[in-house]
Amino acid sequence: MSEAPFMIVERKGPVVIATLNRPDTRNAITEIAYSEEIAEFCASMTRDLTVRAIVLTGAGSAFCAGGNVHHMAERKGMFAGAPFALRNTYRTGIQMIPTALYELEVPVVAAVNGPAVGAGLDLACMCDIRIASSRARFAESFVKLGIVPGDGGAWLLPRIIGMARASLLTLTGDMIDAATALDYGLVAEVVPPEEVLPRAIEIAEAIAANPGHATRLAKRLLREGQDMKLAPLLELSAAYQALAHHTFDHGEAVAAFLESRDPVYRDE
Template sequence: MSAYPNDAGSSVESSVDEGVLTLTLDSPSDGNALNIAMTEALSGALEQVNDRRDVHCVLLRSSSRHFCTGGNVKDMQSGSDLMSGSVEEVRDRLLRSLHRITRALSALDVPSVCAVNGAAVGAGCDLALMCDIRLASTKAVFAESFLRLGLVSGIGGSWFLARIVGYAKALELTLTSEFIDAEAARSLGIVSKVVSEDALDIEARSLAKRIAQNPPTALRMAKRLVREAADVPLSTTLDMAASMQAILLCGHEHKEAVGRFLVEQQAAKKRTRI
């Protein structure tokens, strides 16, 4: 395991192991709130990923009992941090600060896995929704809780939520600010698996490492193809698929993968004869 070359900051720990970049939210005193320091640390680390050929998957997790509790309510009351200044200044700060995370996560060429323990509420819920695959512990809770504070999702979470659970359910979760547990989140497709609190990191790291073992160029293309296919016509998807497949069929990754497959197949046949 190696530390990521550019320090992500004290509020986010980072390391690379077997192709997996692990980013750990590490500000337990405020529930990993998305303040300016956390936002800059996380977005700064994410913005470097696409240029790193030793990173094949990103794992986002927390070091404390909560994943991310959203915005800091005390800062909201005092008008400090992200909430200070005029309407124009706050809007500009949101676009330049919090939205850096949204843009960086949605632009990742490599897959992202999120391990959610404890609260993922408000902007913390949105942060989890921005990742490609989410796992949760039995103690996880999710909420689009903005209306409780007279707010809306300010970092684009509504875009991701509607695409995951559908328009009607996204509207229900938004308008009620309902808290849902891990099993309810799984039934809605928000998380793909629920495990015990002790097993969460093990399961999430195992999944991220399995993903990262794939041929890197094909891995990035596979993610892009699925992502783009959700919003373009079939004809466009077919054009993309043909171009990507042609590149991969003529590349060394495919030839090496075929060679490994044939060797493994031959070895399996020998084992069955014994």
Template sequence: MTLPTLQDATLKLEHRIATLTLNRHDVRNALTGTALADDIVAVAEWVNRCDDVSVLLITGAGSAFSAGGNVKDMANRRGDFAGNVAEVAERYRRGIQRIPLALQDVEAPIIAAVNGPAIGAGFDLANMADIRIASRKAKFGETFLNLGIIPGDGGAWFMQRLIGYQRAFELTLSGRIIDAEEAKAYGIVLEVAEPDALMEAARVHAERIAAQPPNATRLTKRLMKMAPNMELKGFLDVCATFQGMCHNEPEHLDAVNKMLDSMAKK
């Protein structure tokens, strides 16, 4: 499938891994005042249409993963931050809030390779991924209150599901910035890598997932997303249906035969 045309990001597809690189390092990959929100949404929708993608890998160009909102625009009440209450609210709905809705619906697993500071909405963007691998240079901060605003992009929804209410509350209400090791201790980050080894470390996880049967991988992610919001009986009914779908996919028999061949060689 043809790659989508992007304005402020780059995209490549190799070995079933789509790598989206936020490419506005001049503004530390800010998600407002740039076309990055449009680019992220376009890629999310493309992934769901493209059967050749098993993993979406997101990273940033330059020194930052994403600085979140453009603070200079906030200071000047321009762009996404201009207007009265209703006007600002509508800009959020039509702007940055499209990112969490789009990424939450991505069927393929998402890995964030956090190359540098992920601040405010940039932190929330990382938390929208399924797995986070961080450079030792990465910093994380839910810094909205430091600016007298709230996490308007859904950060309060994502973080407490990731690390629990108490820890998410403390990080959000304090607005403090933590390093990669502290983020790993909290369960925000799965692994910390040296800066020059970050993408290699992220690709190890991406390649492992991409080697799995693709249709079953997408269904498994759907189950993982659905499970926290369902009662067990209803969830098991969905599992039964999904399993029936898997048993009727050619990839299932291919995987079974590969395992039998491997067992026979031992």
């Protein structure tokens, strides 16, 4: 019998809830197939214009424990092979995830229900908004295993919490609690454990209440703006705005506002 999917995907209107489903390994990302599954999920979400927001969470007690340390010790799975082969495994395996999530224009809310460690922290950083359980813990712990962030953490983390704190977490590998993560700006909110998924869904639904084309383009502007000067960003903004003005849903939003009624969007 084939292994169950790594992700459980549920639909709630325009909101999709994706759950990493390996609670026995604390949702560790250990197989290339897992990375492929996440990448394909992102591609399918991009194709489906009726999806307006995504919630990403983990089954069981952890959000994601990163790589499987037992597999590292045994040099098996994604950690097998000589240096050149291992480098290629990273490039064609787990590095598909940051690329796929970066290119995904649908807003993603991470419901960090428990520890997010190593690649698990980086996965949370790939999301647009992070809501943490008070039981969540965070660590950029690669150096404690004698390795480095291999999936984009060195690019992601400084952009979220600044170079000084990113350096502190990356070079010590130390764990921080949810309150510290909130203080650092790593997460937007900290809530009781039983509220983390409902709160993430609530935020996703608030996003999904807006026209999907607008939130997708706005997310793209935020992403591109991280590496652009003001002038080219303004040019891109003008182009996106011209597209947005000529959508059905823009017209419907304006009409609903003027008529004091709820809009009915068609994702067009």
